[in-house]
Amino acid sequence: MAVLVGCRSFWQSFRVQAAHRQSACRLAAAFFSRRYVLSNRVVLCPRLNGHGAVTRYYSSDSKDDLRVRYLDGEDSGIVVVGINRPKAKNAISKNLVKMMFEAVEDIKKNKKVRSVILCSLVPGIFCAGADLKERAKMHQSEVGPFVSKARALITELGSLPVPTIAAIDGAALGGGLEMALACDIRISCGTQRLPRVIGVSLAKELIFAARVVDGTQAQQMGLVSHSVEQNDSGDAAYLRALELAREINPQGPIAIRMAKLAINQGIEVDLSTGLAIEEACYSQVIPTKDRLEGLAAFKEKRQPHFKGE
Incomplete structure (x- = not known):
């Protein structure tokens, strides 16, 4: 598995205003689970095997370019988005962009979604970047x-309110790498995000030289948190991504959404403004039933059962 470092990334930000600031205001630990584990290997997702998952198509033309599965049963809340353009090495086409926009919109509107896994259904490749033949x-x-x-x-994709995991098996080039970069848990590089992760000097070296790095090197550079050894079926990283999604699932969904917002927006501003963003986000958690459930579970020494209410 190799990742080509030599792309550009784009960051969308918006401001959250806080009318009042309280110095003691912090995100409640019971709701803001910060288990952000990265996998620097890829994930082949040939089966997308999730208990009775339903595939949704978003176009009558080339409808197999993207397969979206909403898992159910114990995995309810996990959405698997699989890119499937084997003849084009998953290159980004007009149709794929259209289908992914529609998939993202569906996910944004669905309050039951708790995490998203982005993967490839094509062995040996995540995404070859732009479809140059179409271009x-x-x-x-x-x-x-x-x-x-x-x-x-x-x-x-980067602004989805729920945690996103890029599970990449094979090369991720150009715009394909950008998609992985937009995810919360990912193999990452780019002109904006990369320097924030590994520092400006090393980021420039990788980008200027368009250097290809493998999973082990990515981990050594601090691009990823964990390296997963590939298995015989080629889906080790997908299985790790699914395992991570299952860790996220039981956590308070409203608080997770607010945690992601607070982290993403807070990291771009000074500490004082970041604390105001944190307070504004936490204020959205205070009136929820989930917060009361978290307190009750702590008092009763049991696992909480969050419903996103």
């Missing part, structure tokens, strides 16, 4: 709008 057929006037839409898709 060559575009009129010059079409290229700019298409690139803008693809960038907007990556921004939308």
